[in-house]
Amino acid sequence: MSDATHGAQSHGSDEIYQHLQPIHPDPDSFIRKWIFSTDHKVIAKQFLWAGFTFLFFGGMLAMMIRWQWAYPGEAVPSFLGGVFLEDTGGVIGPATYNTIFTMHGLIMIFWAITPLMIGAFGNLCIPLMIGARDMAFPTLNMLSFWTFFASGIMIFASFMVELGSAAAGWTTYPPLSTNIGTPGFGQTLVVMAIFTTGSATLMGAVNYIATVIRLRAPGMGWMQMPLTVWGMWLTAILNLLFVPVLAAGAALLLMDRSFGTTFFIAGANGNGDPILFQHLFWIFGHPEVYILILPVWGFIGDFIPFFSRKPAYWYKGSVYAMILVTVLSAVVYGHHMFWTGMNPLLGQSFMLLTLVISVPAEMLFLNWLHTMWKGSIRLTVPMLFALGTVFVFGLGGLTGIFLGTISTDIYLHDTMFVVGHFHLTMAAAAFLGTFGAIYFWFPKMFGKKMNVSLGKYHFWISVVTITVVFCGQMAAGYAGQQRRLWDPFQYTFLAHLADLNRWTTYFGFALGLGQVLFVVNWFKSIFAGEKADENPWELGTLDWTHASSPPVHHNFDVIPRVYTGPHEFANPEVKRLLGRDWLGQAEQLPTDAAAGTGDAPMADSTGDA
Amino acid sequence: MASVQDLHPVRAERERTTLLGMVAFIASWVMLFLGLFFIFAMYRVKQPAWPPLGVDSLPLTLPIINTFVIGLSSASLHWAVRALGAGRRPEAFRGVLATVALGALFMGLQLQLWSDVWASGLELSTNLYASYFYALTVFHAAHVFVGWSLLLWLVAMVRGAPQVSHALRAKLIGMFWHFVGAVWMALFLLVFP
Numbered sequence: 001m002s003d004a005t006h007g008a009q010s011h012g013s014d015e016i017y018q019h020l021q022p023i024h025p026d027p028d029s030f031i032r033k034w035i036f037s038t039d040h041k042v043i044a045k046q047f048l049w050a051g052f053t054f055l056f057f058g059g060m061l062a063m064m065i066r067w068q069w070a071y072p073g074e075a076v077p078s079f080l081g082g083v084f085l086e087d088t089g090g091v092i093g094p095a096t097y098n099t100i101f102t103m104h105g106l107i108m109i110f111w112a113i114t115p116l117m118i119g120a121f122g123n124l125c126i127p128l129m130i131g132a133r134d135m136a137f138p139t140l141n142m143l144s145f146w147t148f149f150a151s152g153i154m155i156f157a158s159f160m161v162e163l164g165s166a167a168a169g170w171t172t173y174p175p176l177s178t179n180i181g182t183p184g185f186g187q188t189l190v191v192m193a194i195f196t197t198g199s200a201t202l203m204g205a206v207n208y209i210a211t212v213i214r215l216r217a218p219g220m221g222w223m224q225m226p227l228t229v230w231g232m233w234l235t236a237i238l239n240l241l242f243v244p245v246l247a248a249g250a251a252l253l254l255m256d257r258s259f260g261t262t263f264f265i266a267g268a269n270g271n272g273d274p275i276l277f278q279h280l281f282w283i284f285g286h287p288e289v290y291i292l293i294l295p296v297w298g299f300i301g302d303f304i305p306f307f308s309r310k311p312a313y314w315y316k317g318s319v320y321a322m323i324l325v326t327v328l329s330a331v332v333y334g335h336h337m338f339w340t341g342m343n344p345l346l347g348q349s350f351m352l353l354t355l356v357i358s359v360p361a362e363m364l365f366l367n368w369l370h371t372m373w374k375g376s377i378r379l380t381v382p383m384l385f386a387l388g389t390v391f392v393f394g395l396g397g398l399t400g401i402f403l404g405t406i407s408t409d410i411y412l413h414d415t416m417f418v419v420g421h422f423h424l425t426m427a428a429a430a431f432l433g434t435f436g437a438i439y440f441w442f443p444k445m446f447g448k449k450m451n452v453s454l455g456k457y458h459f460w461i462s463v464v465t466i467t468v469v470f471c472g473q474m475a476a477g478y479a480g481q482q483r484r485l486w487d488p489f490q491y492t493f494l495a496h497l498a499d500l501n502r503w504t505t506y507f508g509f510a511l512g513l514g515q516v517l518f519v520v521n522w523f524k525s526i527f528a529g530e531k532a533d534e535n536p537w538e539l540g541t542l543d544w545t546h547a548s549s550p551p552v553h554h555n556f557d558v559i560p561r562v563y564t565g566p567h568e569f570a571n572p573e574v575k576r577l578l579g580r581d582w583l584g585q586a587e588q589l590p591t592d593a594a595a596g597t598g599d600a601p602m603a604d605s606t607g608d609a
Numbered sequence: 610m611a612s613v614q615d616l617h618p619v620r621a622e623r624e625r626t627t628l629l630g631m632v633a634f635i636a637s638w639v640m641l642f643l644g645l646f647f648i649f650a651m652y653r654v655k656q657p658a659w660p661p662l663g664v665d666s667l668p669l670t671l672p673i674i675n676t677f678v679i680g681l682s683s684a685s686l687h688w689a690v691r692a693l694g695a696g697r698r699p700e701a702f703r704g705v706l707a708t709v710a711l712g713a714l715f716m717g718l719q720l721q722l723w724s725d726v727w728a729s730g731l732e733l734s735t736n737l738y739a740s741y742f743y744a745l746t747v748f749h750a751a752h753v754f755v756g757w758s759l760l761l762w763l764v765a766m767v768r769g770a771p772q773v774s775h776a777l778r779a780k781l782i783g784m785f786w787h788f789v790g791a792v793w794m795a796l797f798l799l800v801f802p
Binding site (some may be wrong): 016019020045140202205207209210214215240241242243244249253259260261262263271274276279280283451508 | 651
């Protein structure tokens with residue numbers, strides 16, 4: 001079989017490789033070009049727009065939660081209150097409140113972050129960065145988007161149902177999620193929507209996995225891949241294996257809701273067990289949080305070397321750390337269930353594994369810092385977002401230790417501390433990381449540059465407000481405020497937290513408003529942005545060196561052959577011969593080519609420091 | 610005789626990609642069934658008695674027959690796929706037809722089994738013993754039905770004009786059908802006794 005540094009093909013012939021992905025003619029009709037397209041770049045944009053729409057919607061729901069905690073019982077102003085809450089004159093009642101936080105969570109996770117980060121950037125980056133013309137299964141890719149689209153319609157539809165949309169928390173625990181706890185078609189429709197978007201995810205996962213294994217350019221071994229691709233690939237593996245477990249739970253729950261079975265309902269016709277749902281849910285749910293962060297780790301793992309003009313410190317270590325987290329993520333799920341009365345030995349095992357899984361995450365963190373050390377830092381907008389991500393993820397990750405430790409979790413479970421923790425590590429990190437990716441790949445996607453000043457203001461407002469909001473939540477949780485309370489201050493022991501919550505809300509509103517800067521920048525740049533050239537960031541990865549901005553339909557006229565890793569920076573030989581501090585992955589130094597040793601890889605920059 | 614691989618290295622490479630995709634797809638389906646079996650196992654081991662007191666255990670005759678039926682169908686399909694790959698289309702046709710027949714027999718016997726169990730008083734929501742039985746077997750049967758529909762398509766392909774894509778499609782359908790058979794084996798061991 002082929003060796004690791006010279007690509008995945010057993011034949012080793014570039015000639016065959018060019019034929020493996022023949023250049024198809026560009027689609028000509030509007031429908032085939034923009035609606036039912038099999039081009040990964042178009043599908044990426046479709047996911048991007050869909051994700052932005054739901055991000056807006058989920059963000060509005062968050063603003064309503066914050067409103068309720070700042071001004072409990074007061075009518076939500078303007079069109080939000082008038083349109084969505086007209087029955088009560090804009091006031092959020094307890095049942096509506098349940099729907100709001102439930103749908104906020106579900107929409108953000110499944111309909112905002114997943115399509116934005118994984119659907120859009122997975123689709124855009126994987127083929128371009130590995131030197132492929134498209135995904136392994138382009139038609140399946142198209143189906144994946146439209147299945148996702150159908151699930152989005154179901155979500156919108158669920159709000160129009162008589163008894164409202166889902167209202168059992170994003171965790172959908174029975175008995176609250178049964179037809180007794182949350183009657184009506186809304187909850188059922190949402191569970192069906194989860195099932196549907198899950199199948200879209202599975203289609204995408206099959207595609208990403210096969211594409212990275214089979215379609216890498218000749219010469220691109222596993223250890224020459226950009227870390228972005230590693231992140232997307234490992235995420236796809238987790239998606240592939242664990243979304244079906246959620247599907248199993250969702251299917252049984254649907255049966256309980258619609259066919260009178262009692263899998264998760266205790267008493268009645270035989271002793272069903274609600275905790276069984278929690279097992280299925282968290283066997284999926286814990287890997288899900290790693291699904292939502294691995295792409296971000298990939299982005300940062302690339303952006304930091306790119307904008308420190310230095311090779312990634314211990315690239316292989318970062319790869320091993322990401323793999324280790326992927327594997328361990330399957331065996332820590334019980335830390336969400338410490339309160340369910342499990343055998344203490346089992347609890348201790350989950351606790352130990354949870355603390356262990358923080359070690360590779362820490363390794364990544366240290367590798368990022370060490371990469372920057374003595375680097376030539378370029379504080380571009382993507383770099384700022386990458387640094388912001390490192391900051392919020394580090395902060396959030398540290399707080400996870402208190403939740404993974406049983407003794408402290410007993411106090412902190414189901415308080416706002418948990419909410420602050422997962423928002424910092426998952427929401428804030430994914431949010432900042434994905435925006436970094438947006439600014440970074442915008443020139444490639446649209447051939448234009450985004451405005452730098454607006455981008456920097458957007459960054460600073462976002463990172464400051466997001467940190468304050470979620471640290472505020474952790475403070476409230478530490479003080480005892482439970483999560484998911486419609487009016488926390490009706491309880492005398494929480495009444496003193498009203499001011500903290502109101503101030504958190506102000507920062508939350510500021511976070512929301514700050515995004516206007518991005519929206520303005522986005523539309524301005526798409527329509528009237530300065531033209532970008534092929535490689536504005538001066539990088540060596542194939543998406544920047546061999547694809548135009550935006551790329552042609554078939555990406556590469558000739559599939560490049562890869563010789564080095566993705567972070568070939570600050571090599572004195574390169575500086576001497578080419579006068580720059582970076583070398584393309586598919587580039588050979590003049591002396592090497594002249595000497596006829598074109599097959600030899602460059603001085604190794606991919607591995608050990 | 611030179612195989613497809615020798616004559617068409619590009620096609621062989623593309624086929625490997627498709628087979629990998631199928632393996633990934635089946636892996637996710639395995640996880641779906643593993644999830645269901647896991648929950649069933651967790652529920653069952655906690656029960657003081659199985660079947661629950663007062664409930665008759667499930668009939669074994671039909672499931673045992675079905676185990677042989679589905680096992681045989683995998684064998685016939687395996688034979689058919691190999692024949693097709695080697696170009697022996699009449700043999701392949703007979704093999705696929707036999708598989709379709711055995712698949713239909715399986716589904717017919719399942720329907721009979723459900724009918725018998727339902728008539729004996731165990732309906733979907735009567736108790737959890739029944740609910741798990743129906744949930745697991747219906748989920749499985751749904752996949753049998755999908756696989757069987759693919760087999761019908763394979764019959765049409767093998768009957769029609771030979772095309773290069775047929776051998777790969779047959780392999781893929783074979784993989785799915787064997788997977789469905791394997792799930793039945795697990796089902797048979799866990800649910801019926």
